[in-house]
Amino acid sequence: xxxxxxxxxxxxxxxxxxxxxxxxxxxxxxxxxxxxxxxxxxxxxxxxxxxxxxxxxxxxxxxxxxxxxxxxxxxxxxxxxxxxxxxxxxxxxxxxxxxxxxxxxxxxxxxxxxxxxxxxxxxxxxxxxxxxxxxxxxxxxxxxxxxxxxxxxxxxxxxxxxxxxxxxxxxxxxxxxxxxxxxxxxxxxxxxxxxxxxxxxxxxxxxxxxxxxxxxxxxxxxxxxxxxxxxxxxxxxxxxxxxxxxxxxxxxxxxxxxxxxxxxxxxxxxxxxxxxxxxxxxxxxxxxxxxxxxxxxxxxxxxxxxxxxxxxxxxxxxxxxxxxxxxxxxxxxxxxxxxxxxxx
Amino acid sequence: xxxxxxxxxxxxxxxxxxxxxxxxxxxxxxxxxxxxxxxxxxxxxxxxxxxxxxxxxxxxxxxxxxxxxxxxxxxxxxxxxxxxxxxxxxxxxxxxxxxxxxxxxxxxxxxxxxxxxxxxxxxxxxxxxxxxxxxxxxxxxxxxxxxxxxxxxxxxxxxxxxxxxxxxxxxxxxxxxxxxxxxxxxxxxxxxxxxxxxxxxxxxxxxxxxxxxxxxxxxxxxxxxxxxxxxxxxxxxxxxxxxxxxxxxxxxxxxxxxxxxxxxxxxxxxxxxxxxxxxxxxxxxxxxxxxxxxxxxxxxxxxxxxxxxxxxxxxxxxxxxxxxx
Numbered sequence: 001x002x003x004x005x006x007x008x009x010x011x012x013x014x015x016x017x018x019x020x021x022x023x024x025x026x027x028x029x030x031x032x033x034x035x036x037x038x039x040x041x042x043x044x045x046x047x048x049x050x051x052x053x054x055x056x057x058x059x060x061x062x063x064x065x066x067x068x069x070x071x072x073x074x075x076x077x078x079x080x081x082x083x084x085x086x087x088x089x090x091x092x093x094x095x096x097x098x099x100x101x102x103x104x105x106x107x108x109x110x111x112x113x114x115x116x117x118x119x120x121x122x123x124x125x126x127x128x129x130x131x132x133x134x135x136x137x138x139x140x141x142x143x144x145x146x147x148x149x150x151x152x153x154x155x156x157x158x159x160x161x162x163x164x165x166x167x168x169x170x171x172x173x174x175x176x177x178x179x180x181x182x183x184x185x186x187x188x189x190x191x192x193x194x195x196x197x198x199x200x201x202x203x204x205x206x207x208x209x210x211x212x213x214x215x216x217x218x219x220x221x222x223x224x225x226x227x228x229x230x231x232x233x234x235x236x237x238x239x240x241x242x243x244x245x246x247x248x249x250x251x252x253x254x255x256x257x258x259x260x261x262x263x264x265x266x267x268x269x270x271x272x273x274x275x276x277x278x279x280x281x282x283x284x285x286x287x288x289x290x291x292x293x294x295x296x297x298x299x300x301x302x303x304x305x306x307x308x309x310x311x312x313x314x315x316x317x318x319x320x321x322x323x324x325x326x327x328x329x330x331x332x333x334x335x336x337x338x339x340x341x342x343x344x
Numbered sequence: 345x346x347x348x349x350x351x352x353x354x355x356x357x358x359x360x361x362x363x364x365x366x367x368x369x370x371x372x373x374x375x376x377x378x379x380x381x382x383x384x385x386x387x388x389x390x391x392x393x394x395x396x397x398x399x400x401x402x403x404x405x406x407x408x409x410x411x412x413x414x415x416x417x418x419x420x421x422x423x424x425x426x427x428x429x430x431x432x433x434x435x436x437x438x439x440x441x442x443x444x445x446x447x448x449x450x451x452x453x454x455x456x457x458x459x460x461x462x463x464x465x466x467x468x469x470x471x472x473x474x475x476x477x478x479x480x481x482x483x484x485x486x487x488x489x490x491x492x493x494x495x496x497x498x499x500x501x502x503x504x505x506x507x508x509x510x511x512x513x514x515x516x517x518x519x520x521x522x523x524x525x526x527x528x529x530x531x532x533x534x535x536x537x538x539x540x541x542x543x544x545x546x547x548x549x550x551x552x553x554x555x556x557x558x559x560x561x562x563x564x565x566x567x568x569x570x571x572x573x574x575x576x577x578x579x580x581x582x583x584x585x586x587x588x589x590x591x592x593x594x595x596x597x598x599x600x601x602x603x604x605x606x607x608x609x610x611x612x613x614x615x616x617x618x619x620x621x622x623x624x625x626x627x628x629x630x631x632x633x634x635x636x637x638x639x640x641x642x643x644x645x646x647x648x649x650x651x652x653x654x655x656x657x658x659x660x661x662x663x664x665x666x667x668x669x
Contacts, residue, residue, distance in 0.1 A: 038518075039518065039519050041519045041520055046519075076520055077504040077520070078504035078505075078520065078522070078523045078529075079523060079526070080521050080522075080523050080525075080526055081523075081525070081526040081527055081528060081529075084526065084528055106504075107481060107532060108523070108526065108528045108529050108532050111528070111532055112528055128481075129454055129480075130482075131454065131455065131456045131457075131480075131482075132455055132456055132457045132459070132460045132480070132482045133457055133460075133482070134460055134480075134481075134482030134483065134485045134486045135480060135481050135482030135485070136482070137482070137485060138481045138482055138484070138485040139481070141485075152574045152575065152591040153456075153591055154591050154592050157456055157457065157458075157591075157592070160457055161457065180573060180575075181571040181572060181573040181627075182454070182571075182572060182573055182574050184454075185454060185479075185501045185571070185572055186570075186571040186572075187504065187505060187506060187507040187508065187546075187569070187570055187571060188506075188507070188508040188510075188570050188571050189506060189508050189511070189516060189519065191508070191510060191511075191516075195510065195512060196510050196608060199508065199510070199570065199571060199629070200571070202510070202608060203608055203609070204606045204607065204608055204622075204624075205606075205607045205608070205609050206604045206606075206624075207604055207605055207607075208578075208602050208603070208604045209602065209603055209604065209605075210601060210602060211600065211601055211602065211603055211662075212601070223581060223582075224581065224602075227577070227578075227580060227581045227588070228577075230580070230585050230588050230589075231577050231580075231588075231589065234588065234589045322586075323586045323590070324589070329586075329590050330590070333586065333587075336586075
């Protein structure tokens, strides 16, 4: 399985490649976009892009020299006609530079790029929320060559979907940066912290009321309170456990390592590490963590052993056992069920 | 050709296209509450039966003799596949809409394969020409390939725009301007037989947002949605802790029972929030349109830019007694 790693600086390529990354993804704001559009909204983020257009050529070249691939991200949910025009030019430049793939979330842009017949691959961004076969076929017919599944699909959903689209490559999330809502249908902006930050982390006060006009019973109040406490705990895990790390520097937070055997058995070719914004050290430790788990999978494909191995990598049973840190918590639940069955 | 025929029609109130009025109902059972009102009921009476105290867009309602008349209902929910109606509910809804003398549209959400499997039998039941509001490109493909007699509309989950109710100024919306006037967007929709789209009013609504060429435009009101999740906070209420907030989790449809207003009491004193009024229902956060936003909609209606006004019937923040007076 390929490890797909985030990139925001040229100096990250060599160390990440040496650690085990097979593919990189990055974004850039071309000067033509900056001049015509006047924003940085090429790929849904105002920062963590390559610092200049020339870096893109260097990134492709350096990646290829190391035998790695590089994808260019242009994954806003939608673009205006003028923005599409700029991005088609960027795609054309990327093709000339020999780039390997673009990552696109807007079907209009995907369609336009595909119709140009560029030689690079077209990866459907997780932003496109491809959760069913019909959607995968829709995008395949437009020209997609790989589907990056959105966060929060079950392993069974992934396996079923993967079986139905054998002609497409598939990629899933494996580490870091959870999303509380569905990013593909989120119409908010990650505001600066003083304005509230991401809407999913904003300090909303909840005051539940019954739709039928009845008063809440004391039992209902208690149940709602407990549910909210669990939710706050889940949020903490979703946001990288406060971006904490192990003694070895491995990141806590959303993780799917123990699902690697099932993902592999399903035919998933690539696993994605999120976090273009992260510093190099965090990126490198993330790649190292996933690489160690993949190496373990190669030497011992037994899923039960992978669970133990993956939890051991972080040396923190308590973090894993909550299930709130998991991209695929069903692995943990299955293990618990097996344990109970064996005990009986 | 006579001189009379050569003249262009003078734009008057009479020949400006008046929007159709629809009522969105997540719970098809709510139709039963409306049956007593008789055929083509007035909107005001319908909303009262659904727990509303004040009618949105009251200015326009008052301009019409007897107020708005409901001519359509949108059945279903755009935000959760667990709220897909059952075939039995659809059959009943078709009978009841016929009794009410109104047309029916089916609202559909973002779907998993399991949801698609449950949707197909519903589509089988719909008469030719029925509007299906798609919020998943796969649903659009399904409709076009297997149910070509149905009429797909692009839903508000797929018609993208920035709709963050916390934005302090219109400047922020320029980061990702809406794409309704984009020719390639129109071309893609035309290839898939989509001739109309649905939208919310974004904060800082601009007049050009109603100008979308030949496409028909339906506007939901008085709420816009900001964001929805797959995992549902309130839907996890009855689950064991370890089973809460996981993909595809079960629920007891607690969204039908609970609602919560959304307030941000902790905003810094030097950055006071000027948010639109918000609430969360199920897995989705909504905001209520400001009077300025409603005014922009009124203007768009008067310009003839709106094909359909879709009023939030039962999916709102109102606490509605089960037996309204």
